[in-house]
Amino acid sequence: MTETPSYLPSMGRLLNTLSEAACNLAEDYLRPHDISLAQWVVLSALWRQDGLNVSELSEYSSKKTAALSRLLDRMESKGLVSRSAVEDDKRSVKIHLTEKGQGLSHLIDMYKHVNGILLSDLTETEKEQLLPMLERMLKSVQVKSRKS
């Protein structure tokens, strides 16, 4: 394992704080529309392609199907999506946007709002440097992690 100079602060903590702050921004943006960030993630998948099944939503959102199952219950109760059976495979459940869910599709650009604020104080050069660095950090972590 690489030794980290002890004067370096906890990168994990900084990333957590930053990530949480970005989530808060997103939640603030979505609050007037009465949807949570978790719900937005599901909707953003369906806005791109309606009728995905739970497994596909799981892959898209990086959430376990157990988490989705309950999230979809709530979204169904709120009238954002509906479940329907699949002909070929009776185990599978397709998720469809309702009219209400479809009606929120302009929120698909929410992440640009957050991006704009996050990056507002960086130069073009810095933005170009930042992305590959973060991606390499992610790769380093994923190699080491139990759960890839």
Place this chain on the structure above:
Amino acid sequence: MTETPSYLPSMGRLLNTLSEAACNLAEDYLRPHDISLAQWVVLSALWRQDGLNVSELSEYSSKKTAALSRLLDRMESKGLVSRSAVEDDKRSVKIHLTEKGQGLSHLIDMYKHVNGILLSDLTETEKEQLLPMLERMLKSVQVKSRKS
């Protein structure tokens, strides 16, 4: 609001993924010692200075006292910490390490393990660039956020 070029991926999502991956690394590291990351954060405060009260732990950990209250219940049940009354202010509750909690103090360096992996694929120059950029992003977000 600054316009973000649409080819930029969601920075928020990348930060989330990265932050979560770092948390997973930390949890993997702590699992054999049977403490969670949330519990480690509280312990790491107490290892530095024992006998903090709930408000001080709240500030240190950036968690609400409501979250801490229940977390401390569980940590008390597990025999990691104990609560005690404060003489001067009967509302306040001081938290102390038990012998068991103190015995885990070598885990205070856990974040260095995570840092090491996160930064393992970056050059010295890159590390020097990264930190100020992340800190400026954080500042940008916090200015815009409801909850500073």
Place this chain on the structure above:
DNA sequence: TTATTTTAGTTTACATGTAAATTAGATGTC
């Protein structure tokens, strides 16, 4: 001093995540 307001911590209700068990339906092997 007494009444009002603040503050510290807890409790409750709820959203969300994980792991593990469960159910029902598909698939594969004999």
Place this chain on the structure above:
DNA sequence: GACATCTAATTTACATGTAAACTAAAATAA
């Protein structure tokens, strides 16, 4: 075809976070 195994989704138990209500005690104002 029958049995074993795999897969999709759900359910349950639990940890954690937030917001809002509540309690008790301290501080302030009248």
